[in-house]
Amino acid sequence: MTAIVDIRDLRKVYDGGFEALKGVTLSIREGEILALLGPNGAGKTTLISTICGITNPSSGEVTVGGFDVVEHYRGARSLIGLVPQEMSLEPFTKVRDAVSYSRGLFGKPRDDAAIDKILKQLSLWDKRNARVVELSGGMKRRVLIAKALSHEPKVLFLDEPTAGVDVELRKDMWDVVADLKAQGVTIILTTHYIEEAEAIADRVGVINGGQLLLVEEKDELMRRLGQKTLQIELQEPTQAIPDALAGYDLELVSGGQALRYTYDTRGESTGITRLLGDLSAAGLQMRDLLTEQSSLEDIFVGLVKEGAA
Amino acid sequence: MNWAAVSAMYVSEMTRFFRTIAQSFISPVISTSLYFVVFGAAIGSRIDQVEGVSYGAFIVPGLIMLSVMTQAISNASFGIYFPKFIGTIYELLSAPVNFLEVVLGFVGAAATKALFIGVVILGTASLFVDIQIQHPMAMVLFLLLTCLSFALFGFIIGIWAQNFEQLQLIPLLVITPLVFLGGSFYSISMLPPIWQKITLFNPVVYLISGFRWSFFGTADVPVGLSLLAIAGFTALCMGAIWWIFRTGWRIRS
Numbered sequence: 001m002t003a004i005v006d007i008r009d010l011r012k013v014y015d016g017g018f019e020a021l022k023g024v025t026l027s028i029r030e031g032e033i034l035a036l037l038g039p040n041g042a043g044k045t046t047l048i049s050t051i052c053g054i055t056n057p058s059s060g061e062v063t064v065g066g067f068d069v070v071e072h073y074r075g076a077r078s079l080i081g082l083v084p085q086e087m088s089l090e091p092f093t094k095v096r097d098a099v100s101y102s103r104g105l106f107g108k109p110r111d112d113a114a115i116d117k118i119l120k121q122l123s124l125w126d127k128r129n130a131r132v133v134e135l136s137g138g139m140k141r142r143v144l145i146a147k148a149l150s151h152e153p154k155v156l157f158l159d160e161p162t163a164g165v166d167v168e169l170r171k172d173m174w175d176v177v178a179d180l181k182a183q184g185v186t187i188i189l190t191t192h193y194i195e196e197a198e199a200i201a202d203r204v205g206v207i208n209g210g211q212l213l214l215v216e217e218k219d220e221l222m223r224r225l226g227q228k229t230l231q232i233e234l235q236e237p238t239q240a241i242p243d244a245l246a247g248y249d250l251e252l253v254s255g256g257q258a259l260r261y262t263y264d265t266r267g268e269s270t271g272i273t274r275l276l277g278d279l280s281a282a283g284l285q286m287r288d289l290l291t292e293q294s295s296l297e298d299i300f301v302g303l304v305k306e307g308a309a
Numbered sequence: 310m311n312w313a314a315v316s317a318m319y320v321s322e323m324t325r326f327f328r329t330i331a332q333s334f335i336s337p338v339i340s341t342s343l344y345f346v347v348f349g350a351a352i353g354s355r356i357d358q359v360e361g362v363s364y365g366a367f368i369v370p371g372l373i374m375l376s377v378m379t380q381a382i383s384n385a386s387f388g389i390y391f392p393k394f395i396g397t398i399y400e401l402l403s404a405p406v407n408f409l410e411v412v413l414g415f416v417g418a419a420a421t422k423a424l425f426i427g428v429v430i431l432g433t434a435s436l437f438v439d440i441q442i443q444h445p446m447a448m449v450l451f452l453l454l455t456c457l458s459f460a461l462f463g464f465i466i467g468i469w470a471q472n473f474e475q476l477q478l479i480p481l482l483v484i485t486p487l488v489f490l491g492g493s494f495y496s497i498s499m500l501p502p503i504w505q506k507i508t509l510f511n512p513v514v515y516l517i518s519g520f521r522w523s524f525f526g527t528a529d530v531p532v533g534l535s536l537l538a539i540a541g542f543t544a545l546c547m548g549a550i551w552w553i554f555r556t557g558w559r560i561r562s
Contacts, residue, residue: 014562052403055562074311074405082403088396092328097321104317105404147400 003027004079004155004186005051010060012046012210020046022210023060028155028188033181035197035218036190037300038207044190045085047207048157052082064155078106081153083144085160085190091133095124098132099146106151118146122176138169145176156180158189162196174200194297198222208304221299223265229292230261230272235285242282248275259284314406318414322388326422337376337426341433344372348494349437359496360527365438370521371493372434377427377452378459378488378513382480385419385463390470393560402561408554412464412547419460420453427452440524447532448523454539455516461546468559487513492521497529512538 005028012021020043049055067075119125122142162170205215237256251260263270353364392398470476491513519535522528
């Protein structure tokens with residue numbers, strides 16, 4: 001796949017001297033969903049703002065669809081839809097007018113049918129004549145998405161789209177994202193919710209302290225960095241780990257009712273068969289076994305801690 | 310040119326104006342009527358004529374200018390400050406529009422509103438006094454240029470302002486005094502000689518004088534100078550807005 005967004009050594013230093021982006025290089029492929037994970041202040045919003053034209057870059061180069069975002073901003077911005085983090089909407093405008101306004105602003109001629117389709121797709125049809133101020137938080141979020149989609153962008157930026165929305169709306173939004181991906185739209189989303197990245201992203205980027213720590217295929221990332229744990233529940237509780245098992249990475253949990261074994265899926269051998277044999281030899285009887293894959297969240301926390309160290 | 314964007318911005322701004330059309334219309338009608346009661350009846354009865362024109366008619370151009378200038382500034386400054394305040398400016402900054410399109414949309418709407426108020430005041434004034442316009446084309450030109458240049462100036466104030474106090478600061482502390490001292494209600498020839506000299510540093514004098522000339526054919530300063538002053542002010546404001554959009558001053562971090 002070709003890159004639709006290309007970022008080369010992007011730096012941003014704010015007037016106060018704060019360096020929000022420290023040389024970010026990233027290629028975003030056409031049609032993919034990229035999730036950018038990072039703690040508050042990591043530089044996620046600055047990165048998006050710089051691509052979209054809200055913030056001036058200090059140095060580096062960004063192209064969208066081959067258009068430089070500074071030199072050829074018209075070409076670049078026409079391709080972009082942005083859903084900001086803040087609920088920034090004019091309160092007294094009607095929903096339909098707000099969405100039509102965005103379409104016009106991006107240079108597209110008036111098209112009522114296109115606006116109707118977006119309103120229906122986002123379950124805003126019943127509220128089309130309501131004023132923004134009358135809407136719930138979740139509905140306002142939908143309006144922001146409708147505005148961003150109004151000019152049929154090729155690249156959609158969603159800056160924390162599900163922050164503070166209920167579970168139902170979050171699932172709805174994931175469906176919308178899946179639909180857009182099916183239509184060939186490239187989607188870049190920043191999120192605090194690891195489960196969101198896990199559920200919908202093709203690739204995951206981790207950003208912290210203005211630096212991109214990694215960008216990987218989500219599945220590959222989870223496989224490569226994934227650790228698994230095996231929980232061995234015992235028939236009888238034990239006070240201490242028997243000396244015969246000292247060579248294993250074991251932890252006594254549940255008040256001695258269970259042992260937890262951590263192993264690396266990348267290793268040639270997991271050591272499980274040998275452990276289970278040694279366990280019987282040490283006189284411990286198993287009642288049940290349970291394995292768990294570490295989540296993206298564990299990976300993320302690990303990476304961010306590593307970066308800070 | 311992104312005409313769809315110009316139209317979207319203009320229509321959106323005008324929609325806000327039409328939402329409050331009653332107060333936009335009633336407010337200048339009442340204030341103009343009050344000016345005629347106070348200045349026309351109370352003071353006018355003591356001043357027979359100014360430069361061969363009845364005092365009631367003499368103050369009409371000044372009254373129109375007073376409202377047009379303040380309305381153009383307040384509409385344009387609020388028009389751009391409000392999106393900054395509520396955060397919707399993000400959309401304007403991320404849209405494929407250049408400074409000229411933003412100016413046409415936002416400033417064009419603010420100037421239209423000011424023009425509407427100016428016409429309403431002229432209509433209201435014609436109910437009180439007999440008004441003759443000797444140079445109608447010049448009158449329209451002066452009115453349009455004033456609406457435009459002060460809307461441009463208001464736009465700059467809206468971008469500069471970081472809170473509502475600052476938004477009000479320049480209109481209240483600078484514009485209103487300059488307009489009152491700019492010969493809205495008197496001819497500067499009525500001032501003591503020293504003040505006649507000082508008042509020539511007030512740019513508003515040139516605008517009101519030129520506008521009044523288009524009504525009555527008499528002016529405090531040469532008409533060409535008035536036209537030059539207002540054209541210069543317009544160019545200065547346009548240049549400042551071009552620079553603001555090029556550097557992102559106060560709008561793009």
